[in-house]
Amino acid sequence: MKRIVFSAAVCIAMLSGCGAKEEAAPVKAETKTEAKAPEAKPATKAEAKPKAEPAAKEVAPDSKGTVEEGGFKKYRGAEWKDDFKGLVTKIxxxxVAQDLEKVNPKYNSQVDGKNQGIFVWFTLENTSAKKFTTWPSQAKLVLEDGTQIDADIIGSADVGGEIVGKAKKDGDVMFRFTSKEDVRNIKSIRLNWEAFDENFAKKDYDVTLPLK
Incomplete structure (x- = not known):
């Protein structure tokens, strides 16, 4: 009987101890951390970009018409072309020059008194395998008033002679003369020369060029 009472007392004591220990665990208060906004960086001035310079306008070369240059009056529109069995001749x-000595002192008019000049630019091209002989550098030039002028062989480029397969020559043929008229007022010129192929077939050139 005593054991039963003692056991009951022990059980009561144990239960009361457990009750004292079981206290509600303290609830931790949630702490909210406010998200800090990123610090604004001081505004920086945009770097000034160098202004692009306007592109230079390209002036198309004028392949025609008339131009005054270096004491010459140049007629770039005075052009002509012919094909003789593969020998292509171009002007x-x-x-024209009213005063050759001003253009170049080597054209001394004291030698022959001829101080006016006309220069004709020729191109000769053999596009065949044949052989041709032609002499633009020995051409004759006729003015509007009928004055006939022989080419100045010494003052002209070596444009002519034999031209053998696929060869090409070009240069100025010079005509010197003296006239009371201003050579820059000439309206047209007429040119005569000839060419032969390897079989002695002949070509007579008679070309009139307006100067404008």
């Missing part, structure tokens, strides 16, 4: 322009 690419005409230049």
């Amino acid at each position: 690419n322009g005409v230049s």
